Amino acid sequence: MTTAHNTAKFEDIAKTVLMPGDPLRAKYIAETYLENPVQFNSVRNMFGYTGSYKGKQISVMGSGMGMASIGIYSYELFKFYDVENIIRVGSAGAYTDELNIHDIVLVDSAWSESTFAKVQAGVENDIQLPNELLTKKIEDAANRIHTPIVKGRVHSSDVFYHEDNVPNHVDFYNDHNCICTEMESYALFHNARILGKKAASILTISDSLVTHEEISAEERQTSLNNMMKIALEACL
Numbered sequence: 001m002t003t004a005h006n007t008a009k010f011e012d013i014a015k016t017v018l019m020p021g022d023p024l025r026a027k028y029i030a031e032t033y034l035e036n037p038v039q040f041n042s043v044r045n046m047f048g049y050t051g052s053y054k055g056k057q058i059s060v061m062g063s064g065m066g067m068a069s070i071g072i073y074s075y076e077l078f079k080f081y082d083v084e085n086i087i088r089v090g091s092a093g094a095y096t097d098e099l100n101i102h103d104i105v106l107v108d109s110a111w112s113e114s115t116f117a118k119v120q121a122g123v124e125n126d127i128q129l130p131n132e133l134l135t136k137k138i139e140d141a142a143n144r145i146h147t148p149i150v151k152g153r154v155h156s157s158d159v160f161y162h163e164d165n166v167p168n169h170v171d172f173y174n175d176h177n178c179i180c181t182e183m184e185s186y187a188l189f190h191n192a193r194i195l196g197k198k199a200a201s202i203l204t205i206s207d208s209l210v211t212h213e214e215i216s217a218e219e220r221q222t223s224l225n226n227m228m229k230i231a232l233e234a235c236l
């Protein structure tokens with residue numbers, strides 16, 4: 001089975017896939033943590049690899065940025081490659097000064113004003129939920145390796161740069177209880193639900209919309225090691 005966006009054969013991809021937005025972060029995870037990683041995709045440079053972690057076959061593949069992009073890649077993995085679990089390992093911007101740079105958020109719900117779910121399947125809910133079991137496995141893994149996490153709701157936005165005349169982080173925090181923002185979890189959770197699969201998201205705070213601190217582009221590729229270890233341990 002190949003698709004317009006993925007040249008992997010059906011058997012090349014493991015049942016669990018870790019998905020960072022950045023394909024270079026996928027390459028970093030494969031080269032740093034997986035034994036014998038084999039690359040299965042390079043179409044559009046959306047790198048994907050399969051290897052083993054502590055004896056378990058795991059794949060890692062970039063999703064690209066935004067719901068349109070993860071919508072395509074996650075749908076193909078679930079539907080055409082029969083992937084069972086996708087764990088997003090992303091970066092996020094903090095909406096509250098209670099979150100610091102490098103804090104790790106385990107997503108317990110994703111709120112969005114996006115029309116993704118409506119256009120995709122006529123679903124009007126503005127909240128999508130991760131799979132409970134997979135999310136619990138991530139929480140248990142974090143506890144096992146003594147890495148603190150914060151559970152909370154993410155704002156999955158279609159837009160990274162906003163003008164001043166629209167709702168901002170204060171409104172999303174106060175009106176919708178969103179503690180941070182990224183651009184993919186809502187679509188990932190929706191795709192998993194309609195296809196009967198499992199998805200979860202774990203995010204590292206890369207910048208703050210409150211304090212305006214941020215980490216560099218290079219650090220976004222490589223410095224999210226604690227989150228990656230939690231996600232890998234959750235696969236065991």
Ligand SMILES: O=P(O)(O)O[C@H]1O[C@H](CO)[C@@H](O)[C@H]1O
Pocket residue numbers: 020021022064065066089090091092160181182183184220
């Ligand atoms: O670091 P990733 O996983 O790409 O996630 C976040 O970073 C990108 C924006 O810089 C968006 O994709 C957002 O969701």
Ligand SMILES: O=c1cc[nH]c(=O)[nH]1
Pocket residue numbers: 091092093094160181182183206207
């Ligand atoms: O502010 C941010 C940081 C990471 N990702 C986003 O989508 N927004």
